[in-house]
Amino acid sequence: MNLKLRIWRQKNSGAKGYFQKVDAKGISPDMSFLEMLDVVNEELLAKGEEPVIFDHDCREGICGACSLVINGVAHGPERGTTTCQLHMRHFKDGQIIVIEPWRASAFPVLKDLAVDRGAFDRIIQAGGFVSVGAGGAPDGNAIPVSKNSAELAMDAAACIGCGACVAACKNASAMLFVAAKVSHLAALPQGQVERAARVERMVAQMDQEGFGNCTNQFECQAVCPKEIGVWFIAKMNKEYLKAKICQ
């Protein structure tokens, strides 16, 4: 199939960006979206033009590196699917495809389609952990954890930190990402000691990074490749309120 691409090009974070028109020819429906871009890049290179920069690594939907807004939708048209697992058979011959980076002031564009998601790491640094050093842990079975709690924690912990939730939100809110980590650790007995301090610190850091607030549009849930539910945001709000009141 042949496609008409409109790809966001931007030399660096300070430069002004623009859409480059590129024709992608002879694309196989079996290619992943990123393999289609590989083909485009090889052709650009052969023509003496600089290839398009985009983030990617595992290409099996788990590392969270890939991050493209495709025709206005973070990770493209397939639900519960990262860009690297999106295949070209979901597009039509002759279709125009607009490819953009995540757009959020807290995720500055580095070059072309690659953005800086360091803000997510700094939110984790603020409290997204249990403070246990190597060495002193009790036996793994010393504290029973109900199957329900473990499953709930896992539902939240499935987050791959890709940032699609931020990219999809009109407020560029990171609430789903933060809520997933807060809820994961709040669901387990191991996370209880730091429960209140954790949510306070992580929310404070989230605000400091310049992410917006949640206004319940649920766009984040719609694009989340791991289909993490917005009700975790409600849970985080509850955790936050409780922490503030108890303070």
Added chain:
Amino acid sequence: MSLDAKVPLGPLAEKWDKRKFELKLVSPANKRKVDVIVVGTGLAGASAAASLAELGYNVHAFCFQDSPRRAHSIAAQGGINAAKNYQNDGDSITRLFYDTIKGGDFRAREANVYRLAQVSGNIIDQCVAQGVPFAREYGGLLANRSFGGAQVSRTFYARGQTGQQLLLGATQALERQIGLGRVAMHPRTEMLDLVVVDGHAKGIIVRDLVSGKIGAYAADAVVLATGGYANVFYLSTNAIGSNVTAIWRAHKKGAFFANPCYTQIHPTCIPVTGDHQSKLTLMSESLRNDGRIWAPKKQGDRRAPGDIPENERDYYLERKYPSFGNLAPRDISSRAAKEVCDEGRGVGQSGRGVYLDFAEAIRRLGKAVIKERYGNLFDMYQKITAENPYETPMRIYPAAHYAMGGIWVDYHLMSSLPGLFVLGEANFSDHGANRLGASALMQGLADGYFILPYTIGDYFASHKKPRPAADQAEFKQGEAEAGERVKKLLSIRGRRSPVSFHRELGRLLWEYCGMARNDRGLRKALAAIPSLREEFWKNVNVLGDGDGLNSGLERAGRVADFLEFGELLCLDALTREESCGGHFRQEHQTPEGEARRDDAKFCHVSAWEFKGVGQAPVLHKEPLAFENVSLTERSYK
């Protein structure tokens, strides 16, 4: 230079305790004055960086990804082994030790493997304390499942995302130390070279991938936890960015490279669909519990699988290995699939594939049971191939997956270059010639949480040289050389992309040094690689400049190192004239086509010393002494 593995004397079960007491300590006040560089933030690197910082060392951690959380450990699906014996089914440290050493076809060091089994339980405890959401039973205790080859149930798991959850546990420990200011994290930063001062590893040369700036970092020791080299085959189950550069550069600076020919080919991956293919996706081996593997009896049979009658199908694993059937081990199943396709009986567009058929299982158990057991895997398969495996058989083919070989390390995980420690898949490891399922995660975390934090202190306490300054001559020279190399890559402006060279190298190695190897093929590859390398340096095309994000430049640098490393891989395979584990030499097989090990001549670790690009490396042998197990032959008939 002699290879001293520094294995403690005494009974196997007491070696590690004894050594821990012998190791010299660094006082808390002095730890603050010691700087450590950790390259790579997968399970081994993140756990090491966090643990060293917890002890009070100053840590500089580096990864090429945009965040430490994205290292490829994240993609491990199945689980992590530990000798907890929670199931009361007869597991023990000794049994995990024995299974691992036998699974490795008796090509690993006994003392290391025993220690790995000893600390395996501590890993589970540590991960639970961090909040890793392992699967649980209704009573609240940890759940286990059984896994490849083991007769006990010792694998801990978090759905099909065990690697992800363990890595998030480790990187959260790392992020905590970053927040406390004890680790300086350098993401999007790639190691280009190792700096050696007075015979000790004392720093690294890096390129900041965003600014393009080349810089030097000095430290009291360097830890490499940079993963495996399966991407030398171009197509593998590894992440696109996984590469050999860090350990290859260390090898060129004096660290011996051990057993590079021990590579693991995983039998159940989704086949290649065309030249555009950038990586291969693994389908869990558990599918072979109910799926039957077959190929058409006739060559070039292009009929749809449903149109091929029963009597024209060859269930070749069931035919060749009646007692193990479709559950034959990884290496054997992989080779059998290759043979079928080499005979022209492969299926799918490319002819490189065989069927994994669930029709019989669905008839026997019902669709609901199959869905419950494998639903997520069937969905994943359908997403990638657009075929419904409930109705038409899956197509599978083997793919390069894991590297058992790596930098040679002693019992302390220190390489032959003092001050250079190597962890996880990057070292030549505890897996011998073949790794068992659910053992990679165990080894990475054992190295980082529970072994290196003890052994590295002994190095600091024994070598009290002042840390060099990052602007002294060796570092300046390293920066200049790395800068020259970048400039050279950008100035060639040839006609071929870095990817095209990588693909060609991968094809060569897959053909001649893949699942089955022979003298003639290996010599062919050894003749072809140098000329490919020569062409690369004349005809590669890298555009743009060095002062910003440039994925072509990054790829070119990695491919250049693969083009040197590939030669060593083939040479090691040529030199090891026996079949063991993942290394199958066609000349060395039994009349039934089984691997024939040669314990009289090859019961050793092959550790190679670099002598220059295109020059013959020198082989050093570390004999493997088995005092606690007797060497037996594997049979699956």
